[in-house]
């Protein structure tokens with residue numbers, strides 16, 4: 001039986017209760033997948049799609065640079081914001097009647113992650129998760145706390161469109177503000193329930209949520225609060241999704257915050273404008289220090305949909321010792337991988353999802369994940 005772990009919060013960190021806005025970046029970067037050529041000074045309208053990436057502001061192409069997206073390094077166009085919000089993408093807003101119309105709309109809005117979760121499933125259960133997968137992120141909770149009514153209205157609408165009787169919102173039982181806010185309005189939504197789950201690392205993964213609720217993964221739709229907020233924007237407002245929420249956290253900054261910003265914005269620009277770093281000797285992680293990557297140069301990173309959190313921590317150098325055979329890496333692994341055996345045999349394991357718990361728990365500070373996951377904890381040299 002796997003041992004579940006609670007990651008202690010850093011008590012020195014205070015989190016802003018409001019969502020901070022950074023919606024007028026000086027520049028944005030658009031990664032280019034196909035080998036197309038673009039001329040300098042070409043005008044780019046806001047909300048133009050380039051494969052799955054979007055121009056979140058309007059302006060001219062003023063240069064290019066390489067950016068890291070997931071595990072890939074891609075060339076990216078640099079667009080200098082003219083702050084005119086010139087937009088050539090119009091979508092008419094109409095009431096969605098059924099699943100098929102919703103699928104079309106999700107296609108048009110490039111929300112393929114949500115589309116893939118709904119399409120082809122015979123849905124019985126509908127769950128909305130307010131649990132941030134990254135321990136140091138507070139995006140889902142902050143969205144629920146700030147927009148509880150919009151979230152519940154959208155869940156109601158989805159229940160109608162998808163023909164589902166009721167939905168369950170899952171929240172960690174330690175999220176007192178979000179729970180208080182939600183319980184004050186939930187009485188008016190007869191088809192939405194709340195379920196509190198224990199505050200363990202990995203509890204936000206779909207498989208853990210289904211296990212806790214005794215639901216079958218195959219007929220359960222799990223969307224995040226952020227997905228619902230995006231659906232609110234397309235169903236009720238007809239807005240293109242070019243904004244995202246990220247948390248900047250860590251013990252080397254003055255104040256942690258959740259920020260609403262534009263896709264493609266340079267992370268370095270956001271840090272320079274909004275964050276007060278109080279320790280000179282710091283290190284930066286993309287998507288938390290446990291399962292994320294330690295970056296060598298933050299200048300290579302832009303805001304993309306898969307970045308939920310940036311952690312700026314005081315630098316620590318860990319002494320590495322020999323394995324003491326305590327077995328903890330095996331006990332915490334959600335996939336029961338014989339972690340130390342894989343590590344010793346220098347074998348990566350396909351089941352490993354890179355959650356980083358083995359590294360976190362190891363008293364000898366051995367970097368097990370880098371070998372078992374087949375990746376590196378530090379950004380790879382490209």
Ligand code: SF4
Pocket residue numbers: 332333334335337339351352353354355356357358359368369372373
């Ligand atoms: S990183 Fe991989 S091996 Fe380590 S605990 Fe997570 S799933 Fe298991």
Ligand code: SF4
Pocket residue numbers: 322323324325326327328329330340361362363364365366368
């Ligand atoms: S947790 Fe570390 S010390 Fe313990 S068995 Fe695993 S590798 Fe060895």
